[in-house]
Amino acid sequence: MSVNAWIVVADQREVGNLIAVARSLGGPVGAVVAGPRSVAETVASGGVDKVVWCHAPDDAPPEASARAVADAVAADPPRVALAGRNPAERVLLGAVAARLNAAVLTGARSVSLDGDRTTVVNAVFGDISDETVAVSGPVALLLDGGSVPPAAGPGAPIEEVTVAPLGMKVVETRTHGFETVDLNAAHRVIGVGRGVKAKEDLALIEALAEAIEAEIACSRPVAEGLNWMGKDRYIGSSGAHIAPQLYLAVGISGQLQHMVGVTGAETIVGINSDANAAIFSHTDYGLVGDLYQLVPAITAALK
């Protein structure tokens, strides 16, 4: 069985979109998994044709199997290798791309095989332009992983490979205490920017979030730098890309690298004290004013 597309998986099960894209190309789909065996089992039952599971020592992080992952893919070289956007998947895909000498694209909106060329519509430069790229030779794509694939049928066979890990091991894991979130599952999202002056003031946002059943997200500096929330809550070019019914941006200036993360939102509301803020060129409804007055007023108006 000659594999047409390989999916590269670390320790996350959210690979439904990768399987769907690989399937859409036609031909056999393989998956190589560098995480726990349970992840390999989820992938195997998710609609692929074969799975290679890299069995590494328990204290090895997925990245320690990078060479073994590249070996597995290179043994049955594909047209396309796909991975999700998580840090460990990026490392594994990098090893695969180096081994295959593949073209690497990270903004694919669509991919198709035309004869011996692979055509990718690829968003570039903060999604301000879409390039159609024709590639002759192997392609490595970084994509949104999607959700956990539902079990489809009896499941593919799992081939186990014993890995001699690269020289790295996990010596400690600490939790940061922030509640994790799946922003993609939220119908309504409130984004918090640096217009919110102090962490205590998030109480205002939380009250509004409760009133409209929204998840709270943020711009990058609020999660990185201010550390008011976990990094899984920041929206933007290198953070979450979401498409909720409603996105309400509070105290967010509206820079490109944030707004590309919400272009799919059905309705966008912006609240900012600066009438010239870029946010107002991206909103359906704009409110120029003091968020400390407007946010509680909106919460009250909902009651």
Next chain:
Amino acid sequence: MRIVVAYKWTCDPEEATARPDGTVDWSRAKPGLSTYDPVAMELARRLAEEAGAELVGVTVGAKGVGAPIASKAALGRGLDRVVIVEDESLREAGRSELAAVVAEVIRHIGDVDLVITGDSSVDVAAKMVPTVLAGELGWPAVAEVTSVTGQAGALRVERAIPGGVQVLQISGPAVLAASADAAAPRVPGMKELLAAARKPVELLDLTALKVPPAGAVMTVTGRARPERKARKGQLIDTTDPAAAAAELVAALRAAGAL
């Protein structure tokens, strides 16, 4: 110990616009150190000071990356020297090709124990050059790195994972991509900039590096400005916050957003 910081001298798409035909107009943009690279430089500089290591900057790219203003900006942030490949053929290079060139530069420098990069480049933001580079070198890579301490052969690396932090011990050479908040970069002062002007700058000829040819050839066959959902762009009068709130809530209910 020898540490390399791989950095990029480029423009911010925030200052670019897409023309109706999808081509990108960079004419208003001014090149600079890519946004997150000063973080990598600061992280690397602290480690180099602690470990008594040499700190070498590496950048590869099209015309401009070897300009004195570019190397001075990098050297002013505490690098001991820079090694640069400036070649116009790299303007349209893909991630794999850039990584292959950086790998050859690292082999040219020799005895490199660690490569540190920023989180992502401000222009392409693929986050893939460090990981392909690691693949080229046969080294392990770790992304989202928040802290690095120790010595070559015994590095203690912390990286962000969903819900927390993981501490890794790395026993050989490695490529580390710093998280955007791994260190607070200092703005170089006059003293650092004057010192930067006296530090060594090595320009390498791309053809002399013997970079293997790319295995995949990319051809751009079309460009388009992406369709954006049309926004209403309605401003709600906020003179009376309560009235503004009521108007917004009514509008959102009518739109089915609440």
